[in-house]
Amino acid sequence: MTAWNQEKQNEQKRVDSVIHKLSDAVAALQSHLSGKREDVVQIRKNFWSDVTVNLENADDAIETAASIKQQSELLSEIERSHTSAETRLKTYKKLKDSPYFGRIDFREDGEENTEQVYIGIASYYDEATSSFLVHDWRAPISSLYYDHSLGKADFRAPGGTITGDLQLKRQFIIKGEEIKGMFDTGEAIGDELLQQVLGNQANTQMKSIVATIQKEQNAIIRNTSSDLLVVQGAAGCGKTSAALQRVAYLLYRDRETLQSHHIVLFSPNNMFNSYVANVLPELGEENMEQTTFQAYINHHLAQDFSVETPFEQMEDLLSGSGEPSRIDGIKFKASVDFLEAIHSYVDNLSTSGMQFLDIRFRDRVVIRAKQISEFFYSLDQRETIPYRMKKTSAWVLEELKKIERRERKKPWVEKEIQILDKNVYTKLYEKLQERNQYGADSFNDLQNEQKVLSAYVTRIAFKSIREKVEQSAFLDMKSLYSKLFQKNNKRIADLDTWNDICNQTLFNLKQNHLSNEDATPFLYVKELLIGFQSNAAVRHVFIDEAQDFSLFQFAFIQRIFPRANLTVLGDLNQSIYAHASDESFSMLRKLLGKKKPETITLSRSYRSTKEIVEFTKSLLKDGSTIIPFNRSGEKPAVVSVEGNNAHVDQVEKLIGQWLKEGHETVAIICRSAKESKKVYESLKNRMDVRLMIDEDAAFQKGVIIIPSYLAKGIEFDAVAIFDASGYQNERERKLFYTVCTRAMHELTVFYSGKPCPFIEGASENLYENVQ
Numbered sequence: 001m002t003a004w005n006q007e008k009q010n011e012q013k014r015v016d017s018v019i020h021k022l023s024d025a026v027a028a029l030q031s032h033l034s035g036k037r038e039d040v041v042q043i044r045k046n047f048w049s050d051v052t053v054n055l056e057n058a059d060d061a062i063e064t065a066a067s068i069k070q071q072s073e074l075l076s077e078i079e080r081s082h083t084s085a086e087t088r089l090k091t092y093k094k095l096k097d098s099p100y101f102g103r104i105d106f107r108e109d110g111e112e113n114t115e116q117v118y119i120g121i122a123s124y125y126d127e128a129t130s131s132f133l134v135h136d137w138r139a140p141i142s143s144l145y146y147d148h149s150l151g152k153a154d155f156r157a158p159g160g161t162i163t164g165d166l167q168l169k170r171q172f173i174i175k176g177e178e179i180k181g182m183f184d185t186g187e188a189i190g191d192e193l194l195q196q197v198l199g200n201q202a203n204t205q206m207k208s209i210v211a212t213i214q215k216e217q218n219a220i221i222r223n224t225s226s227d228l229l230v231v232q233g234a235a236g237c238g239k240t241s242a243a244l245q246r247v248a249y250l251l252y253r254d255r256e257t258l259q260s261h262h263i264v265l266f267s268p269n270n271m272f273n274s275y276v277a278n279v280l281p282e283l284g285e286e287n288m289e290q291t292t293f294q295a296y297i298n299h300h301l302a303q304d305f306s307v308e309t310p311f312e313q314m315e316d317l318l319s320g321s322g323e324p325s326r327i328d329g330i331k332f333k334a335s336v337d338f339l340e341a342i343h344s345y346v347d348n349l350s351t352s353g354m355q356f357l358d359i360r361f362r363d364r365v366v367i368r369a370k371q372i373s374e375f376f377y378s379l380d381q382r383e384t385i386p387y388r389m390k391k392t393s394a395w396v397l398e399e400l401k402k403i404e405r406r407e408r409k410k411p412w413v414e415k416e417i418q419i420l421d422k423n424v425y426t427k428l429y430e431k432l433q434e435r436n437q438y439g440a441d442s443f444n445d446l447q448n449e450q451k452v453l454s455a456y457v458t459r460i461a462f463k464s465i466r467e468k469v470e471q472s473a474f475l476d477m478k479s480l481y482s483k484l485f486q487k488n489n490k491r492i493a494d495l496d497t498w499n500d501i502c503n504q505t506l507f508n509l510k511q512n513h514l515s516n517e518d519a520t521p522f523l524y525v526k527e528l529l530i531g532f533q534s535n536a537a538v539r540h541v542f543i544d545e546a547q548d549f550s551l552f553q554f555a556f557i558q559r560i561f562p563r564a565n566l567t568v569l570g571d572l573n574q575s576i577y578a579h580a581s582d583e584s585f586s587m588l589r590k591l592l593g594k595k596k597p598e599t600i601t602l603s604r605s606y607r608s609t610k611e612i613v614e615f616t617k618s619l620l621k622d623g624s625t626i627i628p629f630n631r632s633g634e635k636p637a638v639v640s641v642e643g644n645n646a647h648v649d650q651v652e653k654l655i656g657q658w659l660k661e662g663h664e665t666v667a668i669i670c671r672s673a674k675e676s677k678k679v680y681e682s683l684k685n686r687m688d689v690r691l692m693i694d695e696d697a698a699f700q701k702g703v704i705i706i707p708s709y710l711a712k713g714i715e716f717d718a719v720a721i722f723d724a725s726g727y728q729n730e731r732e733r734k735l736f737y738t739v740c741t742r743a744m745h746e747l748t749v750f751y752s753g754k755p756c757p758f759i760e761g762a763s764e765n766l767y768e769n770v771q
């Protein structure tokens with residue numbers, strides 16, 4: 001037997017022994033848990049018989065309270081230990097399937113013995129030998145595995161930096177209790193395992209990468225020193241992966257104080273949310289809060305306006321049906337210039353210009369806007385606007401109370417009483433009877449009855465107005481926002497298309513429609529006036545696909561989560577929205593006023609084969625810094641087709657071939673939803689294919705037809721780009737790059753008619769030209 005085989009056998013013996021111990025631990029925990037479950041049921045059942053309730057005198061009452069407290073503490077202690085045992089059980093079961101993926105041998109300076117450290121998704125401590133049989137990948141010592149090659153190495157422990165000699169680094173693939181692969185490596189993380197992992201099929205759910213985290217990714221995952229961490233990296237370089245493992249790392253490192261609901265991830269759409277939802281549970285952690293910025297906007301504005309989504313905006317621009325000036329408007333409304341114009345406008349409102357709405361009741365004005373304005377400006381101008389708005393709301397509510405009282409005598413109240421629901425009437429009657437046991441009032445007394453009923457009727461009638469006042473709905477937001485779009489010499493932007501932008505904006509507002517570019521600034525103005533609803537409990541905010549965020553949205557997030565550290569991950573080469581700015585990341589530090597910002601750039605791309613990366617990077621104006629991971633495949637193909645029928649035929653043929661080859665996730669990416677629907681109609685009776693134009697749909701295996709902007713963030717085994725002739729405008733270069741970078745193993749670009757200028761710019765030896 002070779003030394004290597006002998007070594008493998010020894011390792012297998014260790015795997016067997018660890019799994020054996022884990023099986024015992026699982027069995028012990030299971031029996032412990034069923035006992036505990038019984039205990040909890042018993043204590044709950046006997047809760048009141050086990051406490052002595054005696055309220056006769058003060059001393060007895062105190063004793064009773066103490067007894068109840070003791071009993072409930074016992075119960076919650078048992079429940080706590082039950083939950084922690086359940087968590088341990090889940091972890092051990094996972095470890096049993098695959099106990100570890102790495103081993104390092106490290107001799108600390110000054111020590112004689114070399115320590116063998118086996119690394120897995122969680123740690124396992126063996127009481128019998130008082131040792132860790134598996135170390136958590138997030139433990140300080142495990143960073144040696146990710147950060148160093150053999151030789152001198154160090155890691156940061158809570159007590160300081162520990163230096164020593166890294167003597168061995170070994171990787172394992174363990175499945176079904178068996179070592180399926182074992183590699184020794186001198187590299188930080190050897191290529192062999194990574195080759196294997198990346199050569200696999202794409203998944204409909206993202207996988208964790210803990211076994212093969214790269215050094216530069218580890219720097220992101222373990223960064224705890226900055227309050228604004230910006231990660232700029234090429235398509236497929238592992239930004240999302242790093243973000244998710246970072247969440248797991250933070251949850252481990254700060255486990256005493258940090259829980260999953262203290263972390264929020266903003267992602268591009270709900271489909272992406274479901275795509276990444278499995279990574280943390282796979283690592284034995286709970287998912288952080290996941291949301292989209294649009295969900296936040298809708299929550300605040302969708303009640304009063306029809307709000308355009310980013311995808312609807314995109315569709316409008318891609319179909320070319322929108323006004324030409326719209327792009328200027330979109331860019332301006334996402335700019336720092338506009339942000340500053342808003343701040344200075346709002347500052348001026350402190351002394352004059354606030355716009356209020358009349359408060360109407362039953363088609364009558366009961367409080368005039370002018371009165372509200374007078375009250376608002378009578379308040380001390382040194383106070384902030386939100387504070388004065390709160391005072392104004394309180395004043396309006398007081399005024400409403402008076403008006404409500406006066407209304408009680410009006411004829412409409414009498415009419416309402418006549419048609420009052422019988423049940424309501426009975427309830428009021430019962431309530432009054434209860435009250436009358438102690439008071440002089442009597443429901444039978446006609447006058448009192450009338451009083452109570454009219455008070456009830458008016459209170460109900462004013463309820464919705466009161467609620468609206470509490471939400472500051474008397475602020476005339478439409479007119480306040482409109483004032484920013486003046487065509488005369490007070491214009492805030494020096495743009496040739498300014499008048500058109502104003503006309504479009506004012507027209508939309510009149511229709512109670514908020515375009516996507518207006519929604520965020522509109523809400524921003526509103527919150528500046530009434531005060532931001534902030535959440536100080538959230539400690540970390542992650543923004544994925546951050547190149548799609550406007551500066552406004554960043555400014556917003558900073559205000560909503562004032563205590564949170566920000567991790568911003570994006571790729572400026574994938575900025576597909578018209579509001580995108582190449583400076584947005586560099587401006588963040590100043591904009592957000594963070595004290596310890598850091599930027600990490602990732603340039604190695606892991607998703608696609610070398611051939612695909614070489615091709616896609618050449619589509620960019622400056623893609624030279626992107627480095628492909630060394631995994632080979634076929635060159636991408638560029639296929640010219642004539643006419644729509646031939647186009648669809650060729651796509652169908654190719655997809656059939658891909659499926660035969662065993663590809664499981666295959667995408668036909670179209671420019672827009674409109675085009676996707678057309679292609680779907682042509683293909684639906686010819687093959688098993690699904691149309692995905694709804695961002696709420698879950699990502700599934702099979703063949704899908706999807707519009708360009710929805711495909712971002714996700715990946716497929718094979719990608720067919722439908723009609724690349726559609727991507728002509730320089731503005732769409734990055735969109736085209738983004739869709740091509742979705743492919744892991746195969747990429748074919750079809751075009752019919754005009755060639756795509758971005759492909760024409762690429763060197764011909766990077767793709768197969770099929771005529």
Ligand SMILES: Nc1ncnc2c1ncn2[C@@H]1O[C@H](COP(=O)(O)OP(=O)(O)OP(=O)(O)O)[C@@H](O)[C@H]1O
Binds near residue numbers: 237
């Ligand atoms: N260290 C790694 N080990 C194994 N796989 C990795 C590693 N880093 C990245 N990957 C894989 O590369 C692919 C791309 O990763 P990910 O989606 O995180 O990249 P991204 O930078 O967010 O991409 P994009 O910007 O294009 O959306 C995924 O399949 C991921 O699992």
